[in-house]
Amino acid sequence: MRALGDFLVLALAFSGAWGGSLKGTRIVGGPMSEWGDFPMMVAVLTRPLIGRSELLCGGTIINDNHILTSASCVTDHSALGLKVMGAGLDLLGSAGYEEFKNIQQVFIHESYDPTTKQNDIAVLRTSHNFVFVHDLIEPTVLPADDTEPASGAFASVAGWGMDEVRLYML
Missing domain, CATH: 2.40.10.10 (Trypsin-like serine proteases)
Structure with a gap:
C-alpha cells in the first residue's frame, strides 16, 4: 500500500496537479x-x-x-x-x-x-536542549488557540525532499 501511495504522490507531482502548475510553485523544483x-x-x-x-x-x-x-x-x-x-x-x-x-x-x-x-x-x-540563535535555530511560532488564518492567507512549505521529479515504475 505504501508503494501505491508513493506512486500517487509522484504522479500528482509529475502532472503538476500537486502544488501548482508552475515550476517555481512546487516543492520539487522550488527555490x-x-x-x-x-x-x-x-x-x-x-x-x-x-x-x-x-x-x-x-x-x-x-x-x-x-x-x-x-x-x-x-x-x-x-x-x-x-x-x-x-x-x-x-x-x-x-x-x-x-x-x-x-x-x-x-x-x-x-x-x-x-x-x-x-x-x-x-x-x-x-537528549539535550537546543541553543536558540536568532535566524538559525528557533522554535516555531504557534497561533493562539482562537486564531484562524485569514481568508486567502499564504503559507510556506519547506522540506528536505527531492530537488527533481523522478517517475518510478512499480
Whole structure:
C-alpha cells in the first residue's frame, strides 16, 4: 500500500496537479532556502552504529527539546537510532552552524494507523536542549488557540525532499 501511495504522490507531482502548475510553485523544483528562512526546521536522521546517517524526514522545533514530526517516519526506529539536525541547509552539516541532537524518547500518537496514515504524528524529545540563535535555530511560532488564518492567507512549505521529479515504475 505504501508503494501505491508513493506512486500517487509522484504522479500528482509529475502532472503538476500537486502544488501548482508552475515550476517555481512546487516543492520539487522550488527555490533553495537561504539561511534564516526556516529556523524552526530540522532534519530527522538515522543514527547508525556504523556508516553514515540517512534522512528520514523533516521536523519542526516546538520548544528547546521537542520536535514535531510524522509517526510514519520514526515508527520503525528506536530513540537510540535517531538524531536531528537544526540550522542546516544541506544534509552534510558542512556549514559549521548546525546543532545535532540525539533523541531520548519517541512519542507516537496513540491512534496512529500505519495503513491509513491517520493520526500520523509524533513528538521527539532530544537528549539535550537546543541553543536558540536568532535566524538559525528557533522554535516555531504557534497561533493562539482562537486564531484562524485569514481568508486567502499564504503559507510556506519547506522540506528536505527531492530537488527533481523522478517517475518510478512499480
